[in-house]
Amino acid sequence: MSEKIYLETEDKMKKSFQAIQKEFSTIRTGKASASLLDSVKVDYHGAIMPLNQVASISAPEARLLIVQAWDKSIVGEISKAIQKADLGLNPLLEGNIIRLPIPSLNEERRKEMAKHCRKIAEEGKVAIRNVRRDANEQLKKAEKDKQINEDEHKKGAEKIQKLTDRFASMIDDLMSAKEKEIMEV
Numbered sequence: 001m002s003e004k005i006y007l008e009t010e011d012k013m014k015k016s017f018q019a020i021q022k023e024f025s026t027i028r029t030g031k032a033s034a035s036l037l038d039s040v041k042v043d044y045h046g047a048i049m050p051l052n053q054v055a056s057i058s059a060p061e062a063r064l065l066i067v068q069a070w071d072k073s074i075v076g077e078i079s080k081a082i083q084k085a086d087l088g089l090n091p092l093l094e095g096n097i098i099r100l101p102i103p104s105l106n107e108e109r110r111k112e113m114a115k116h117c118r119k120i121a122e123e124g125k126v127a128i129r130n131v132r133r134d135a136n137e138q139l140k141k142a143e144k145d146k147q148i149n150e151d152e153h154k155k156g157a158e159k160i161q162k163l164t165d166r167f168a169s170m171i172d173d174l175m176s177a178k179e180k181e182i183m184e185v
Contacts, residue, residue, distance in 0.1 A: 010133045017167055026039055034052070054071065062102075071099070
């Protein structure tokens with residue numbers, strides 16, 4: 001019983017960690033990355049679609065993204081969608097290609113973004129701790145219902161605490177790497 005709780009807990013913590021990774025990948029650091037445009041949605045003949053489903057995105061240089069529309073008629077829509085996404089990027093149209101120069105971040109903006117990343121990391125740790133709390137409650141209930149004994153409860157709680165510490169540490173490492181990337185000039 002406690003092994004089942006442990007595996008469910010590990011799975012939930014893994015999903016929380018992956019959500020943080022995904023959120024970090026959309027934060028602009030001054031380097032070109034196709035994932036910067038993950039949040040951009042385009043109106044494609046009445047249907048709202050992710051940008052990567054109506055165009056190819058590449059980063060030929062460290063500070064340039066190229067968006068190539070598959071359908072020339074929506075280049076204007078793509079450009080509007082990028083501006084509306086408020087990413088601080090200015091699309092330059094050239095036929096069915098959109099060039100997106102990635103501007104350098106100023107010091108104040110870098111600090112703001114680092115602060116935002118720390119907030120995301122803290123929210124992630126809170127999510128991990130909530131998963132731990134739920135798992136501990138399940139263990140307590142299992143012991144109360146006589147599905148496990150007191151020793152199994154204690155061992156299960158220790159395993160879950162180690163798991164919590166491991167994921168919290170992974171979030172800290174991810175945060176440090178992202179902060180370093182943001183503060184890099």
